[in-house]
Amino acid sequence: xxxxxxxxxxxxxxxxxxxxxxxxxxxxxxxxxxxxxxxxxxxxxxxxxxxxxxxxxxxxxxxxxxxxxxxxxxxxxxxxxxxxxxxxxxxxxxxxxxxxxxxxxxxxxxxxxxxxxxxxxxxxxxx
Numbered sequence: 001x002x003x004x005x006x007x008x009x010x011x012x013x014x015x016x017x018x019x020x021x022x023x024x025x026x027x028x029x030x031x032x033x034x035x036x037x038x039x040x041x042x043x044x045x046x047x048x049x050x051x052x053x054x055x056x057x058x059x060x061x062x063x064x065x066x067x068x069x070x071x072x073x074x075x076x077x078x079x080x081x082x083x084x085x086x087x088x089x090x091x092x093x094x095x096x097x098x099x100x101x102x103x104x105x106x107x108x109x110x111x112x113x114x115x116x117x118x119x120x121x122x123x124x125x126x127x
Contacts, residue, residue: 015086015109015111015112015113016083016084016085016086016088016109016113017083017113018112018113019083019086019088019107019109019113019114019115020081020083020088021113022041022109022113022114022115023081023088023090023105023107023115024078024081025037025041026038026041026115027076027078027090029041030066030076031073031074031075031076033073035063035066035067038063038066039059039062039063041114041115042059042062042063042114042115043059043110043112043114043115043116044058044059045057045058045116046058046059046062046114046115046116046117047062047116047117048062048065048117048118048119048120049117049118049119049120050065050069050119050120051120051121051122052069052120052122053065053068053069073096074094074095074096074099075094075095075096076092076093076094077092077093077094077095078090078091078092079091079092079093080092086108086109086110086116087106087107087108087109088106088107088109089104089105089106089107090104090105090107091103091104101122101123102122102123103120103121103122103123104120104121104123105118105119105120105121106118106119106121
């Protein structure tokens with residue numbers, strides 16, 4: 001299968017579990033505006049792609065991105081977390097009145113359970 005890496009998909013379950021904890025904490029830290037704590041969960045080579053911001057790479061640039069897009073306090077309401085190997089998918093809603101938007105984040109973990117990257121998708125009704 002093209003693009004399939006058996007070595008990465010057979011990650012130790014404990015690392016995946018740590019990664020899930022890091023993902024949950026990342027939302028808590030972002031909601032609290034604690035970008036230093038958020039940065040502690042990121043791999044040095046983290047990459048982020050979101051439809052509402054330029055692609056960011058590296059811990060400092062990703063922290064800067066979140067400082068710019070965070071704005072007034074909001075809350076990530078997580079609905080489901082699915083994890084396997086080095087991948088974690090989160091569905092939920094971001095609420096900051098009057099904004100209430102559904103999202104899906106797809107995370108990739110480093111070998112140590114740090115956040116190596118994520119890509120965000122927003123729900124938008126088709127025209």
